[in-house]
Amino acid sequence: xxxxxxxxxxxxxLEAVIRGMVDRAVAAxxxxxxxxxxxxxxxxxxxxxxxxxxxxxxVYGFAAAAGVAAVVxxxxxxxxxxxxxxxxxxxxxxxxxxxxxxVGPIASINAQLEADRAIAAxxxxxxxxxxxxxxxxxxAVIEGDVVLxxxxxxxxxxxxxxxxxxxxxxxxxxxxxxxxxxxxxxxIPQNDELPPTLGEPAE
Amino acid sequence: xxxxxxxxxxxxPSTSVDGGGLVEFEDFDAWYTRxxxxxxxxxxxxxxPIDVAxxxxxxxxxxxxxxxxxxxxxxNRDGWTYVVARNFARDTMRTETNxxxxxxxxxxxxxxxxxPPPEVHELRRLLxxxxxxxxxxxxxxxxxxxxxxxIADAIGSSRGTVSSRLRGAYKILRRxxxxxASLIVWGVFT
Numbered sequence: 001x002x003x004x005x006x007x008x009x010x011x012x013x014l015e016a017v018i019r020g021m022v023d024r025a026v027a028a029x030x031x032x033x034x035x036x037x038x039x040x041x042x043x044x045x046x047x048x049x050x051x052x053x054x055x056x057x058x059v060y061g062f063a064a065a066a067g068v069a070a071v072v073x074x075x076x077x078x079x080x081x082x083x084x085x086x087x088x089x090x091x092x093x094x095x096x097x098x099x100x101x102x103v104g105p106i107a108s109i110n111a112q113l114e115a116d117r118a119i120a121a122x123x124x125x126x127x128x129x130x131x132x133x134x135x136x137x138x139x140a141v142i143e144g145d146v147v148l149x150x151x152x153x154x155x156x157x158x159x160x161x162x163x164x165x166x167x168x169x170x171x172x173x174x175x176x177x178x179x180x181x182x183x184x185x186x187x188i189p190q191n192d193e194l195p196p197t198l199g200e201p202a203e
Numbered sequence: 204x205x206x207x208x209x210x211x212x213x214x215x216p217s218t219s220v221d222g223g224g225l226v227e228f229e230d231f232d233a234w235y236t237r238x239x240x241x242x243x244x245x246x247x248x249x250x251x252p253i254d255v256a257x258x259x260x261x262x263x264x265x266x267x268x269x270x271x272x273x274x275x276x277x278x279n280r281d282g283w284t285y286v287v288a289r290n291f292a293r294d295t296m297r298t299e300t301n302x303x304x305x306x307x308x309x310x311x312x313x314x315x316x317x318x319p320p321p322e323v324h325e326l327r328r329l330l331x332x333x334x335x336x337x338x339x340x341x342x343x344x345x346x347x348x349x350x351x352x353x354i355a356d357a358i359g360s361s362r363g364t365v366s367s368r369l370r371g372a373y374k375i376l377r378r379x380x381x382x383x384a385s386l387i388v389w390g391v392f393t
Contacts, residue, residue: 014373017382018345021326022244026346028320029244033257 231271235264238281242288244319245346248326249338251292252316259295263288281347282357329381337372340365 239260246256263284267274274280318324330338343354351369355362376382 009377011373014376014382015345018329018341018376021322021329022248022345025248025320025322025326026241026244028322029247029253030240032253032320033240033243 230275231268234280238284239264241346242281242285244323245285245342246288246292247319247323248330248342248346249289249335250327251296253319253323254317255292255295256288256319259288259292260284262291279349279353279357282343282349282353285343285347286357325381329376329379332375332379333372337368337375340368341372341376344369 242260242263243253243256246259247253251259266287267280267284274283277283319327330341333341339358340354343349343357344351349357351362351365354360355365358365
């Protein structure tokens with residue numbers, strides 16, 4: 001009896017069953033992706049290098065993997081082929097979309113820069129610029145106005161023409177903060193409550 | 204106009220500067236949010252390890268952003284992205300196989316891939332009796348709701364071929380014991 005019924009099953013009925021299974025599979029995959037560890041740094045760096053920071057898909061994926069709501073990436077509207085030297089006269093790049101919802105520049109080059117550099121230096125920090133050697137190579141992950149962590153970004157070539165600044169601690173390797181266009185210098189919380197960072201700075 | 208808008212307009216010079224670019228940017232986000240898990244799940248259902256699938260799908264979306272001016276105009280961008288991801292995954296698996304073959308004397312253990320969620324495994328089992336080509340059209344049809352014409356366009360085949368593969372696949376699936384179990388669970392059969 002059931003065999004006959006099965007043969008009479010319409011394509012629509014059959015697809016309804018398959019799509020029910022598909023819906024469950026997609027929901028389970030979505031959940032799996034949310035709890036998946038971050039991608040390995042090699043593929044992460046390769047992809048970001050090639051696509052440059054303008055591509056948001058992968059960055060969003062990384063952020064989702066880390067369980068954070070938003071990402072701020074180091075990118076400047078100029079995006080020229082030449083390194084952008086920090087100048088006090090740079091156009092205002094401080095107006096960003098709300099950091100909880102979108103992507104915007106970590107650092108703006110403005111008149112405040114030199115003063116903040118000095119403040120950071122007094123605290124034992126070095127604010128790195130993209131044309132530093134070694135370059136900062138980092139993406140900050142920010143939720144609201146709190147920097148949750150950071151990720152390895154790309155090679156120096158990819159960052160050329162963009163303005164991204166991170167602050168290193170006295171050891172010269174530990175990132176202790178970033179330059180935020182909204183809030184100026186933002187320290188990265190140094191405690192156990194930090195969510196897993198998305199990567200480690202390059203050697 | 205905020206800076207994000209300016210940035211995106213800069214990236215996509217052919218988009219309008221009066222607000223259209225931002226709308227399209229948001230369009231990408233919505234599409235990405237919906238389609239990424241679907242793409243990954245679909246590739247897993249076809250047998251791709253989930254880690255490879257994730258990498259391939261991310262790569263495909265990256266290429267979509269690089270070519271967003273063209274991709275956003277595509278009537279079937281899911282199909283395009285799927286094919287890019289599928290080809291990338293195939294290349295990855297082929298490279299892995301070749302490397303293992305060449306270096307087999309030096310590699311003691313096979314590469315470890317992640318398992319997909321059990322729900323995806325269930326779908327894999329359902330599709331197991333089908334051949335690769337049948338499996339692909341069933342997945343495109345039921346994951347992305349593509350018509351036969353859209354599937355044909357995506358995989359570079361004719362509508363007749365797609366139709367034939369679907370019919371053949373559904374004929375096999377109607378005899379599937381796994382499907383039978385689902386039908387009972389769904390209350391179609393008793």
